[in-house]
Amino acid sequence: MIRTKLSLRRPLAVLGAALLGLTGAVTLAAPASAHHTTITATAACDQLSGERVITWKVENSERNKTATITKVTADPATPVTVTVAGAESKPLDTVVIPKGDYVEATQRVPGDTARATLTVDAVWQKNNARASNNGSIDLSADQSCSPAPKCVDASQAKYSHTFDGPKGTATVKLDGDLPLCGDSKQWFTLVSYFAPRPEFATPQYVYGTPDSDWIGGGTQTEIELNVEIPDCHTQVDLIWGGVDEVIDPLVEDGKRYGDKKLGSKGAPGNRSTGPRGWYNGGDKSCTTPAATFASNCDGTVTVSLSNDGKTSKYPVEFEVRGENGWSKKVTVEPGKADNGVEVPAAQAGKVEVLVDGKVIENGTYGWDRSADCPLPTVTTEADCDTFSLTATNPEGGQPAKVVFTYGEKTETRTVEPGASETVTFAAGKAESAIVVLPGLELEMEVAYAPEGDCGGGGGGEEPGLPVTGAAAGGIAAGALALLALGAVLFVVARRRRVHFTA
Known part of the structure; x- marks a missing residue:
């Protein structure tokens, strides 16, 4: 008789890339008679499907007789099949086991199966001997088999x-x-x-x-x-x-x-x-502090503060400092401006604007007289005995210090805004008086020209025209025209003399 050995390589190949973990706890049933089958098993996990793959090995105890399997009972009740070389898989209960040989059968069971059993009924043809044998495998010692994940749950993702x-x-x-x-x-x-x-x-x-x-x-x-x-x-x-x-x-x-x-x-x-x-x-503040300055005719400085740049998101506390310890703090909200800080004239020579103790960009200033500020004026009265000069300071300006000099005599007056001051000199031989405003760096020369005939005395040999140089005649003519209106205006000139006749 020709011995045929069945190959079970194909079921193992079908597992492909499955991760197989062997389980070795096997229980054998005692032979029921001299003729018997011996059943053992191994198991692995197919992670692609999540199933346990049990390989049952059924051996023929007889070396001179074939065993025909007549019945197979499996628990779990899933198919148990063998694959013969060159043939399709077929149920185990249709297989003949060669003399003294064995067959291997494959069974797939759920991944959480704790125990599997297999009972095989066989008959030996020569003497019609029959036997029913069983085997089992304990899977509880291994963790349940689960399919390999194809994705990760959002709650578990790293x-x-x-x-x-x-x-x-x-x-x-x-x-x-x-x-x-x-x-x-x-x-x-x-x-x-x-x-x-x-x-x-x-x-x-x-x-x-x-x-x-x-x-x-x-x-x-x-x-x-x-x-x-x-x-x-x-x-x-x-x-x-x-x-x-x-x-x-x-x-x-x-x-x-x-x-x-x-x-x-x-x-x-x-x-x-x-x-x-x-x-x-970040190395900059999220504010945009800025300051602008305006000089006023009365000597004060108005400081306008703003906090309205594109990065201005927080209030800014400004400190405005003047001379001699004068200081004022103002808080400006983001996106706002404040125009109400006025530095007194006495402290306006040097003004600083600080934030967090530091002078801001373009934050220093000093009072500077505007060309629009009205200047003090002077009028004169003269006769053969006296020469009077009156300085008038317009309202809205600063107090003006005025120094009058005629001949050897000098008088100094401080003229408040909106007020006038007059000094009178005894007529002498001097042909003009000098009027100086030190605070404005202005100086003027006013000619002594009394009305009427003083007999050639008092004002010199030819009173009425100042003797001041080549341009004196023209300037004196202008001065006489102003005197016709009752006033002589100072001309803005830095440390230059302007000549008028009285």
């Missing part, structure tokens, strides 16, 4: 990230080779803020538009995020969630991101590995 706060950039990547399952998506958001200081402080206001994107949808496993950074103190946060998670503004005792920041110690931020996803910095 990520890794990069973060560059000063540049406002970040990336987030799903760890592993599997996408998120189904249509699930996980959102991440990068947001930047205006901040009052370069370290954490409140309040903070969102700058620009936060950048938000998601990982998932079965295909997207990595994202890049970019935000604009203000040109001032800032905070940048990489957070778990979409734009609905953005807090604006961040205020004292208000909501915080906490462990939603990627790279945090707690969940969900700790589900992404990488640097801390938050940054505080």
Whole structure:
């Protein structure tokens, strides 16, 4: 008789890339008679399907007789098949076991099966001997078999990230080779803020538009995020969630991101590995303090303060300083201006505007008389015995110091705004008087020209015209025209004499 040995290589090949873990706990049934089959088993896990794959080995005890299998009972009751070389798989209960040989059969059972048994009935043809034998395998010692995952559940997914706060950039990547399952998506958001200081402080206001994107949808496993950074103190946060998670503004005792920041110690931020996803910095204040100055005719300076630039998000406390310790503080809200700071004339020679103890850009000034400010005027009266000069200071100006000099005599007066001062000299041989305003750096020469005939005395040989040089005649003629109106105006001239006749 020809011995035929059945090959069971094909079922093993079908498992392909399945991860197989062997289980060796096998129980054998005692032979029912001299003729018997011996049944043993091994098992492995097919991770592609999540099933246990049991390989049953059924041996013929007789070396000179074939055994015909007549019945197979399996628990779990799933098919038990063998594959003969060159043939399709067929049930085990149709197989003949050669003399002294064995067959191997394959059975697939659920992955959580704890125990499997197989009972084989066989008959030996020469003497019609019959036997029913069984075998079993204990699978409980092994963990239940599950299919290899094809995706990762969003609730279990892990990520890794990069973060560059000063540049406002970040990336987030799903760890592993599997996408998120189904249509699930996980959102991440990068947001930047205006901040009052370069370290954490409140309040903070969102700058620009936060950048938000998601990982998932079965295909997207990595994202890049970019935000604009203000040109001032800032905070940048990489957070778990979409734009609905953005807090604006961040205020004292208000909501915080906490462990939603990627790279945090707690969940969900700790589900992404990488640097801390938050940054505080910037070297400029998020305000735009500015000052403009205007000199007033009365010697005061009006300081206009503003806080209305594009980065002005916080109130600014200005300090306006003058000379001799004078100081005034003013707070200007963001987007506003204040025009109400007036530095007194006595302190307006040097004005400084400071914020946080530092002089701001273009924040220094000194009072400067405007060309529009009216000048003091002088009128004269003269006869053969006296020469009177009257200085009048217009309202709205500063007190004016006036020095009158005629011949050897000098008189000094301070003329208040809106007032006049008169000095009278005894007529002498001097042909003109000098009037000086030191505070304005102005000087004028006024000719002594009494009305009427003084007999050739008092004012010199030819009274009425000053003797002041080549241009004196023309200037005197102009002065006489002004005297016809009862007043002589000072001409604005720095340390230059202007000649008038009285």
